[in-house]
Amino acid sequence: MTAPANITIDPSLVDVYKDLHRHPELGFREHRTASIVADRLEAAGVEVTTGVGKTGVVGVLQNGDGPTIALRADIDALPVREDTGLDYASTVTATDDAGKSVPVGHACGHDLHTTCLLGAAAVLAANTRGWSGTLILVFQPAEELGAGAQAMVDDGLWDRFARPDVVMGQHVAPLPAGKIAGHPGASYAGSDSLRVRLVGRGAHGSMPEASVDPIVLAASTVLRLQTIVSREIPSTATAVLTVGSIHAGDAANVIPGAAEIQLNIRSYDEGVRRKILDGVERIVRGEAAASGAPDEPTVTEIERFPVVTNDADALGKTLETFAGWLGEGNILDPGAGAGSEDVGILATSCGAPLSYWLLGGADPSLFTTGDMTDPALLTVPSNHSPHYAPVIDPTLPIGVRALVHAARTWLGPGI
Incomplete structure (x- = not known):
């Protein structure tokens, strides 16, 4: 009618x-x-x-x-x-x-x-x-x-x-x-936005051996995060993981003490969503451990849309x-x-x-x-x-x- x-x-x-x-x-x-x-x-x-x-x-x-x-x-x-x-x-x-x-x-x-x-x-x-x-x-x-x-x-x-x-x-x-x-x-799509804080050890840029460089840690984390969708999610599923923000440091000759990554996940299936979120936690903690980070990283939810x-x-x-x-x-x-x-x-x-x-x-x-x-x-x-x-x-x-x-x-x- x-x-x-x-x-x-x-x-x-x-x-x-x-x-x-x-x-x-x-x-x-x-x-x-x-x-x-x-x-x-x-x-x-x-x-x-x-x-x-x-x-x-x-x-x-x-x-x-x-x-x-x-x-x-x-x-x-x-x-x-x-x-x-x-x-x-x-x-x-x-x-x-x-x-x-x-x-x-x-x-x-x-x-x-x-x-x-x-x-x-x-x-x-x-x-x-x-x-x-x-x-x-x-x-x-x-x-x-x-x-x-x-x-x-x-x-x-x-x-x-x-x-x-x-x-x-x-x-x-x-x-x-x-x-x-x-x-x-x-x-x-469902959407999950996360904030990841990676803790390193700051130092003078001329003495990298005294640091745990959080920028290098962030870079390796970003690259590894991209493998979740490409290597862990079935090709028949639809999902997107985007790193939209990286921030660390304020000067060219100073290695900062921490870095922050913000990322967004889009998915349509709760099982796929859970697998991606678990993968983010595993990779973030694994990369921090591999870098010898002095403190555990944190992963915090910013917002979520079902x-x-x-x-x-x-x-x-x-x-x-x-x-x-x-x-x-x-x-x-x-x-x-x-x-x-x-x-x-x-x-x-x-x-x-x-x-x-x-x-x-x-x-x-x-x-x-x-x-x-x-x-x-x-x-x-x-x-x-x-x-x-x-x-x-x-x-x-x-x-x-x-x-x-x-x-x-x-x-x-x-x-």
């Missing part, structure tokens, strides 16, 4: 989007964003609760008997300096948890997610004759930290509000605007509605992606199926085939790039309509 195509989009949403884009906020600091969300929901007649999971906002719209669905949008930004040249680009800086001043930008598109859900909430609140049930609007903080969904759950999200029969949401992606993509089953698993039936039902609206040719299967998300926690914590899809947000004129084989997918700016910014039209109106169509598919007949 499809929703009506003649959904009127509030033109002021463009200004809302530009304002959110211009004023990004880091995870658990989204006070201004949360205030805007709460004000817009209240103006639409939605019952609003703020401060859920620190800075999250929950809206509840009850409209008679029927199913309960949750629509989720994330609201936080990234420590990324925007370089898009847009007249509404962010120039915001903030102080991070380490006390360092960092640029902040909506390089992942959460401002668009937020605006689309606000638009959908207004449409559904103004047209209650077309559906029946309960709508839970979840504006989640700190997705980029992998902590916001769990924070809302820990704050009693499903105990304080109705437990949903399905959790749904969308993420803008560098696909052509006008396309929607979804993959059943394991759709987005695998996001789309329920095949729930996603299929949603995409079928989208196909009836946009056309079959505009619905893609992107396969399992290596990106990570914490939206799955919202579904697994209440035992509901998840229906989560990608919303095309790139200029369609940049593409040739417009499908998952298009070479432009490797060249258009992607999420987290300082150059990333979705095209507002048609991405924003399509994103609003997608959420409305999805909601009405589950909540009842169209008008």
Whole structure:
């Protein structure tokens, strides 16, 4: 069953989007964003609760008997300096948890997610004759930290509000605007980020024999870590191990006393994940022992995202509605992606199926085939790039309509 195509989009949403884009906020600091969300929901007649999971906002719209669905949008930004040249680009800086001043930008598109859900909430609140049930609007903080969904759950999200029969949401992606993509089953990788501290013995650069050089130790550790995926994980499994940061020392003629490595692991299977994590521990400790390190190294978890698993039936039902609206040719299967998300926690914590899809947000004129084989997918700016910014039209109106169509598919007949 499809929703009506003649959904009127509030033109002021463009200004809302530009304002959110211009004023990004880091995870658990989204006070201004949360205030805007709460004000817009209240103006639409939605019952609003703020401060859920620190800075999250929950809206509840009850409209008679029927199913309960949750629509989720994330609201936080990234420590990324925007370089898009847009007249509404962010120039915001903030102080991070380490006390360092960092640029902040909506390089992942959460401002668009937020605006689309606000638009959908207004449409559904103004047209209650077309559906029946309960709508839970979840504006989640700190997705980029992998902590916001769990924070809302820990704050009693499903105990304080109705437990949903399905959790749904969308993420803008560098696909052509006008396309929607979804993959059943394991759709987005689990992610583990680790900090490894290697302890050596510092010395003058002219006396290496007096040292245990942590830089050499770090170099050998990095090389050995790369053998976990290539030599210990079956070739039929999918996994990635990336060392994204190495830091040691501050001067050319001083051997420092310690080095730090930060690494990230992506996997889809718990057995594979566990094998990689065990391998990291073994290699780090083995290399430290081989180097004669005076102290044991430490391996600390920075953040973790579980695998996001789309329920095949729930996603299929949603995409079928989208196909009836946009056309079959505009619905893609992107396969399992290596990106990570914490939206799955919202579904697994209440035992509901998840229906989560990608919303095309790139200029369609940049593409040739417009499908998952298009070479432009490797060249258009992607999420987290300082150059990333979705095209507002048609991405924003399509994103609003997608959420409305999805909601009405589950909540009842169209008008």
